[in-house]
Amino acid sequence: MPGCALLKNYNSMGKRENIEFVDSKVEREEITTFSAKSFLDGSWLTLNSFVRRLPFILFCVLLMLIYIANRFHAEKMVRKTVHMKKEIQNLRAEEITASYELIKLNRPSEIQKRVEHEELGLKFHTEPPKKIIKK
Secondary structure, eight states: OTTEEEEEEEOTTSOEEEEEEEOHHHHHHHHHTOOHHHHHHTGGGGOHHHHHHHHHHHHHHHHHHHHHHHHHHHHHHHHHHHHHHHHHHHHHHHHHHHHHHHHHHTSHHHHHHHHHHHTOOOOOOSSOOOOOOOO
């Protein structure tokens, strides 16, 4: 592997280990070779530094997508809440109007007007009711 040094080392058990050291010049060359040309032709995607950071980049992209989806969901919920509040106000206004109409129709004077208008032949007492006293 170019730019790497292989060192043979013995561990505490007496076994031979190969330790690989990466030359920092290779990484610096990769960083300096990044240019507009490498960006346009896509060769920067194969650089070792990009490939090593790819999981972190994908994780960041995933977090951004979750953040955007959360924002859209929150805005949707706010719009729905505002719509429901307006609907509640309209229904309360209708309820008050219906309640007023019902109270108005149940007044004795209104009942008398409707009976006379429909000519049902009913008559209202002109005398007040009398109290019956048991002796």
